[in-house]
Amino acid sequence: MNLDTGKLRALTLDLDDTLWPIWPTIARAESALQAWLQRHAPRVTERFDLAAMRADREAVARERPDWAHDLSALRRESIRRLLVAAGETEALLDAAFSVFLAERQCVDLYADSLPALQRLAARWPLFALSNGNADLVRIGLQPWFRGSLAAREFGVGKPDPRIFAAACERLGCAPNEVLHVGDDLRLDVHGALDAGMQAAWVRRDGEGREDDVIGAGVRCWQGPDLLALADRLGV
Numbered sequence: 001m002n003l004d005t006g007k008l009r010a011l012t013l014d015l016d017d018t019l020w021p022i023w024p025t026i027a028r029a030e031s032a033l034q035a036w037l038q039r040h041a042p043r044v045t046e047r048f049d050l051a052a053m054r055a056d057r058e059a060v061a062r063e064r065p066d067w068a069h070d071l072s073a074l075r076r077e078s079i080r081r082l083l084v085a086a087g088e089t090e091a092l093l094d095a096a097f098s099v100f101l102a103e104r105q106c107v108d109l110y111a112d113s114l115p116a117l118q119r120l121a122a123r124w125p126l127f128a129l130s131n132g133n134a135d136l137v138r139i140g141l142q143p144w145f146r147g148s149l150a151a152r153e154f155g156v157g158k159p160d161p162r163i164f165a166a167a168c169e170r171l172g173c174a175p176n177e178v179l180h181v182g183d184d185l186r187l188d189v190h191g192a193l194d195a196g197m198q199a200a201w202v203r204r205d206g207e208g209r210e211d212d213v214i215g216a217g218v219r220c221w222q223g224p225d226l227l228a229l230a231d232r233l234g235v
């Protein structure tokens, strides 16, 4: 399991798919956006159904790899061009995006998330490190976190080692004193290990096994949820 718990001074945590499932949240946010557009910009929904709107959002992501770290910019651009394509006014963009973003904060936490955050936060400062546009204040989780850094504000996202280094710096810790916790092998685990941090891979797919070898001899803790991690860390 390769954790040096004696050294630990802080934890960084991924948010989407680590503390809550992201796709049900996005699906609800897209439905809320569609319902709003139906009322305020009906030509958009006459021309584009939910699948077409999602396809456009994915097309924007392919066309703007330079915005990969800024999901809000991608979403806004997709809404903007749907409005224009349907002959509605771009002036509706801010209002439409705020409907999407508000619903995007209505997440359903995994059952283990809150009790685990309570246990972990009682022992170490927690710091959120996300490539997404979750808002801890609106979600109500801010009390558990010392701070947060999003790819969108920093300018590059995980797995770039610079964003991990910036998080460690803000925590006042050396990288190997910080454990990064996340669900994504490439973005979270390899990103953190490449930045010299410790890593915990939360695998909610039921495949969680401790002590697996990852890649060329790279090892990290793996487990099925955050309570298993709290148990492992002895808090």
Ligand SMILES: [Mg+2]
Residues within 6 Å of the ligand: 014, 015, 016, 017, 018, 182, 183, 184
């Ligand atoms: Mg994630």
